[in-house]
Amino acid sequence: MGDSVYGPSNPWRPFCCERCRQIDLGAWASESFRVEATPPSDPDEQAPLN
Numbered sequence: 329m330g331d332s333v334y335g336p337s338n339p340w341r342p343f344c345c346e347r348c349r350q351i352d353l354g355a356w357a358s359e360s361f362r363v364e365a366t367p368p369s370d371p372d373e374q375a376p377l378n
């Protein structure tokens with residue numbers, strides 16, 4: 329344990345491994361997605377299907 333995991337030889341250096349990086353980016357993405365995913369509450373904003 330220690331420096332070797334977070335050393336320059338580790339391509340995932342901000343994280344300990346690819347899995348942890350994916351988890352962190354995934355959490356960040358879902359957080360921002362949740363903010364932008366707010367559906368329009370105004371029915372008039374929705375285009376008519378016919």
Ligand SMILES: [Zn+2]
Pocket residue numbers: 343344345346347348349
């Ligand atoms: Zn890890």
